[in-house]
Amino acid sequence: MSQVNEMQAQLRKVAAELLENDTVGYIIGWGATRFPDRTTPVFIHEAKDADKLMWNEYCVNGLAKYVLDDKIKAKKIGICIRGCDSRAINRLIIDNQIKRENVYLIGLPCEGKADKIKCGKCAHKNPVIHDVLIGDLVAETPVTDRFKAVEDQEKLTSDEKHAYWKGVYDKCIRCFACRNVCPVCSCKECFADQYRVGWQGKQNNSTENWNYGLTRSYHVGDRCVECGECERVCPMDLPLMLQNRKMLKDINELFGDYECGLSEEDRAPILGDYDLSDRDEFM
Amino acid sequence: MLLDKKRLKEALAILSRDAKVLVPMEVDGVAKFTPWDGQKLPSLDMINTTLPPKDALFPQTEKMYNFTTGPNAQIAEVQGTEKQVLFGVRSCDARSIDCMDKAFLTGTFGDSFYSKKRENLTIIAVGCVKTGPFCFCDSMGLDPSSAPNADVQLADLGDAYAVTAQTERGTAVLDQWKSLLTEGEGDAPKPKCVLQVSVPEDFPKKLMGMFEHPIWDEVSKPCLGCGTCTYVCPTCYCFDINAEKHGHEGTEFRCWDSCMFSDYARMAGGHNPRPSKKERVRNRYLHKLAYFHEQHGQLLCVGCGRCVQKCPSNMDITRFIDMAGEAMNNG
Numbered sequence: 320m321s322q323v324n325e326m327q328a329q330l331r332k333v334a335a336e337l338l339e340n341d342t343v344g345y346i347i348g349w350g351a352t353r354f355p356d357r358t359t360p361v362f363i364h365e366a367k368d369a370d371k372l373m374w375n376e377y378c379v380n381g382l383a384k385y386v387l388d389d390k391i392k393a394k395k396i397g398i399c400i401r402g403c404d405s406r407a408i409n410r411l412i413i414d415n416q417i418k419r420e421n422v423y424l425i426g427l428p429c430e431g432k433a434d435k436i437k438c439g440k441c442a443h444k445n446p447v448i449h450d451v452l453i454g455d456l457v458a459e460t461p462v463t464d465r466f467k468a469v470e471d472q473e474k475l476t477s478d479e480k481h482a483y484w485k486g487v488y489d490k491c492i493r494c495f496a497c498r499n500v501c502p503v504c505s506c507k508e509c510f511a512d513q514y515r516v517g518w519q520g521k522q523n524n525s526t527e528n529w530n531y532g533l534t535r536s537y538h539v540g541d542r543c544v545e546c547g548e549c550e551r552v553c554p555m556d557l558p559l560m561l562q563n564r565k566m567l568k569d570i571n572e573l574f575g576d577y578e579c580g581l582s583e584e585d586r587a588p589i590l591g592d593y594d595l596s597d598r599d600e601f602m
Numbered sequence: 603m604l605l606d607k608k609r610l611k612e613a614l615a616i617l618s619r620d621a622k623v624l625v626p627m628e629v630d631g632v633a634k635f636t637p638w639d640g641q642k643l644p645s646l647d648m649i650n651t652t653l654p655p656k657d658a659l660f661p662q663t664e665k666m667y668n669f670t671t672g673p674n675a676q677i678a679e680v681q682g683t684e685k686q687v688l689f690g691v692r693s694c695d696a697r698s699i700d701c702m703d704k705a706f707l708t709g710t711f712g713d714s715f716y717s718k719k720r721e722n723l724t725i726i727a728v729g730c731v732k733t734g735p736f737c738f739c740d741s742m743g744l745d746p747s748s749a750p751n752a753d754v755q756l757a758d759l760g761d762a763y764a765v766t767a768q769t770e771r772g773t774a775v776l777d778q779w780k781s782l783l784t785e786g787e788g789d790a791p792k793p794k795c796v797l798q799v800s801v802p803e804d805f806p807k808k809l810m811g812m813f814e815h816p817i818w819d820e821v822s823k824p825c826l827g828c829g830t831c832t833y834v835c836p837t838c839y840c841f842d843i844n845a846e847k848h849g850h851e852g853t854e855f856r857c858w859d860s861c862m863f864s865d866y867a868r869m870a871g872g873h874n875p876r877p878s879k880k881e882r883v884r885n886r887y888l889h890k891l892a893y894f895h896e897q898h899g900q901l902l903c904v905g906c907g908r909c910v911q912k913c914p915s916n917m918d919i920t921r922f923i924d925m926a927g928e929a930m931n932n933g
Contacts (some may be wrong), residue, residue, distance in 0.1 A: 352733065352916050353797070360824040360915040367694070380915060384826070490632055492653075492662065495863070496828035496914050513866050514844065521844045521857050522663040552914030554652065554830045555632055 326427065326454040327374040332397070333425065335369035335399050343423045344394030347385050349378040356433065360385060361600040372399070374453075379432045381548040383407035383502040392421050401429035402443035402547035405579030407502035408535055410544050416505045419583060424449045428457045438546035449580050466559050466568045472594055484529065491528035497549035497559055498535055503542045507602055510534065516564045536562045541570045541589045573598055603776065604762045604786040615704050616688065616778050621685035621724070624658055624822055626651045635759075645691050646758075649734035650906055654836030655688050659702060660858075662833075666715060666843070667854040677788050681715070686726045690756075694739045694906035696727045696749030700835030704898040706840050708711045715856075720866050724771050725754035728763070729789045736907025738797040738833045738920055739765060744905060747838035756788035764788055767872050776882075797907070799920045809888065817929055821922050822883035824915035829860035831886070831909035831917075837902050887922055 328418070337343045350361030350371045358377045362385075363369055383404045386396050400408060408424065411417045423431070426449025431438035442462045446452070464507065495511070498504045510518045511531050520527045520536075536559075543566065549559040571577055575591050605613060617623045624635040625644035633655040638644065665680040691699075706716035729747035730737075739746055757764040767773040785901065830839045836890055840922035842859040845852050859866055862883075867876040877883050882911060893903035903919060909920045 352918060353921060354916075357916045359918075362823050385823075388823075486630060492629060492829075492833045493830035494833050494860075496826065496830050497827040498829040500914055512863070514865070520846060521842060522846065522855055523857055524663065552826075552830070553830070554834060554912045 322454065323375055326343055326370070330373050330425065330427065330453050331369045333453060334363060334372055334397065335366040336424065338363070338366040339427075340371065342395065343397035344370070344379050344392070346399070346425070347382050348425075349374070349380065349398040350380075363477060368430035374399075374427060376433045377436045379437065379551065381407065381500065381546050382499060383501065383546075386411065386417055387424060387505060395421055396425045397425060399425045399427055400446050400449065402445055402447065403428050403544065405446035405448050406443060406544035406578075407546055409580040409583055410542055411505065412505055413580075414503075414505060414542070417441060418531075426450075426452045426591040428452070428454055431455055434547075434551055437496075437551045440545070440547075442545075442578070443581075448583065460476060468558075469568050472561065472565065473557075485525050487557050487590070488525040488528040488532060491523075491525075492555060493523055493528055493531060496552040496554065500548045500552045502544065502546065502548070503538065503539050504535070505522060507517050510538075518545060521536045532557075532559070535554045536566055539563065540566055541574075541577060541580055543567060544579075603765045603783040604759070604788075605756070605765050605779065605783055606762050609782045610643060613779055613782055615640065615645075616782075617687050617689070617724075617775070621687045621722075623687045623689055624655065625689045635691075636780035638684070638689070639668075644690050646728055649732070649737065649907060650694070650790060650874065650911045651729070652908070652912075653834060654698060654906070654908065655691060656698065656702065656836050656839070658686055658688055659699065659716055659723065660706075660839060660841070663855055664715060664841075665836055665853055665855050669851045669852050669854065671847075671852070679714075681718055682722060683718060683722060683896075685722045685724075686719070687726060689726045689793060691725055691727045691749065691752065692730055692735075692906070693744050693746055693749040694904040695836050696725055696752045697739075697744055697904045698906070699723075699725060700751045700902070701837045701894070701904070702839050704900075705894075708898070724754075724755065725749075725752040726754040726775065728756040729758060729790055730793055731758045733793045733795045734907065735796065737905065737913045738793045738799055738907060739905035740794045741799045741801060741920075742901055742903055742905035743801075746795065747790060757788075759788040759790055762786075763786075764790060795905070797920055799923045801891075801901070801923060802927070803926065805900070805930070806892045807922075809892045809926055810896065812926065812929065813884070813888075817926060818880050818884040821887075821917075821925065822880045824880075824917055825862070825879045825883050826914055827862050827864060827879055827882065828914060829862055830912050830914060832862055833858060834908040834912050836906055836908070837890075837904060861889070887919065891923070891926075892921070 334346050345364045346363050348357040348361055350373055352359050356377055358373050360380055361371055428445045428585050440462050444459055445456045446543035514521050543563045547560055604757040604818045614623055623638040625638045626637050627645050629636050633651040667677050667679055670732055685710045691907045706713040727749035754775050755766045755768055755770045840859045841856040845854045868874045890903040
């Protein structure tokens with residue numbers, strides 16, 4: 320049996336036990352679709368269904384956002400987490416969206432999934448937080464090209480950059496998949512839905528789309544856990560992580576190196592907090 | 603009649619003389635129906651475009667009225683009367699236009715914005731020679747190789763297309779192409795879809811009776827509430843009307859909306875009768891598979907597979923149909 324299959328067997332066994340002994344109310348994981356190269360999020364409520372959980376290279380979807388769907392938690396929510404999901408969970412805890420004691424974290428060290436774009440710059444293959452670990456920890460590989468694409472972009476002239484991003488936002492269809500999948504986008508009502516207030520026009524054109532995309536990116540700011548879900552779900556394949564990483568690179572340069580969601584006691588978001596030693600040459 | 607594939611550009615050039623010809627092409631990485639540039643051959647070998655052709659009749663953002671305010675307030679309707687040809691449409695997308703016709707043109711109210719565009723549209727369909735992994739049109743009562751409501755049907759014979767006029771407008775197209783066409787006929791491939799689902803005749807009626815069934819809880823859970831399925835769907839026709847005003851001048855416009863969005867059903871005062879993903883997913887599937895059928899006698903899903911392919915959560919309407927069918931059989 321391959322290591323992945325062993326992990327899948329172990330996952331199912333642990334999941335069945337957790338449901339059996341009532342540690343969790345249900346478990347969020349990945350399950351089968353009609354297509355061998357795709358999985359879909361599944362919600363397992365009974366031990367007898369634990370065999371529906373899958374663990375393979377097609378377990379691509381981020382799962383952390385789904386813990387927000389359950390407003391009244393009778394029991395703990397069990398959730399399968401990889402490195403990226405674990406950072407998202409930490410972020411949700413820091414943002415007071417969930418309580419640590421309300422989730423049971425089933426950690427799955429992950430060597431990267433079939434989506435090479437999503438997983439290409441992964442610096443945390445192992446879950447940074449977990450209650451139980453399936454399989455063994457894997458070796459982390461340092462990421463040397465985290466900001467390479469941003470640096471290339473910065474070499475362009477303003478006009479070239481403008482043309483590039485206008486092209487990007489001309490294609491946006493404003494389906495809001497990037498926002499809805501983002502574990503950091505947890506506002507009860509998004510500015511982009513407040514049409515009557517007038518932040519955001521509902522018409523689809525590059526100006527309005529750009530307004531939406533840039534505002535969201537600023538709002539996410541340093542809270543981005545770099546899971547790459549926004550870029551993965553975009554039906555128009557827009558380079559959304561390039562924009563997010565530009566934000567992260569600037570923040571790192573201004574406020575020191577930072578990776579979000581590495582611990583539960585992470586610092587407050589830079590854009591939501593201040594320190595007297597912050598740089599303020601623009602004042 | 604036959605149209606040699608080598609003469610395809612000439613055929614498109616003839617159509618371009620008095621109409622905007624929209625062809626399937628990849629533009630900046632997005633496959634869609636786009637105005638023919640007069641040079642490149644359309645990508646007729648792709649199974650389906652990422653974006654459906656509905657934009658030609660029902661643009662994502664459509665200006666309706668320009669207005670001025672004040673004592674001499676004026677309203678002027680914005681109407682496009684440009685002739686358009688949709689070339690290389692698949693059976694699923696052709697049927698989607700039939701669905702939109704029923705939604706916009708039948709019943710007590712005809713939509714003038716849609717109808718003006720529709721009157722000026724010629725549909726040239728091309729039969730599929732192969733189907734993709736997400737195609738299931740034949741389960742929805744369609745035939746991948748024929749589109750009965752198209753003006754002209756092309757059948758791919760390899761080196762040539764067999765050309766058949768199916769309407770008066772189609773006959774006019776064949777007249778325009780007279781110098782290019784040669785006598786002849788042939789058999790085109792008749793592919794079947796790999797993805798098969800069972801939609802018995804009483805499915806819509808039975809589904810209508812399942813409004814309170816626990817299936818909706820289960821099936822809606824992975825949904826993220828984004829508009830991807832709606833916006834890549836060739837038959838989703840919901841819109842929202844808004845205005846943009848600067849000083850004393852403004853424009854009233856409509857734009858695509860999605861019943862998956864939280865604000866779609868929200869009413870004045872803030873009440874939302876579809877407060878969670880369960881009600882929203884239920885509405886979408888019931889509209890596709892029951893409500894529209896009750897109103898117009900046909901399904902609002904044409905089996906193009908775009909929503910299956912593009913859903914961020916890999917939700918799958920074919921899987922839902924089978925699950926619902928099983929629930930029906932189990933009483």
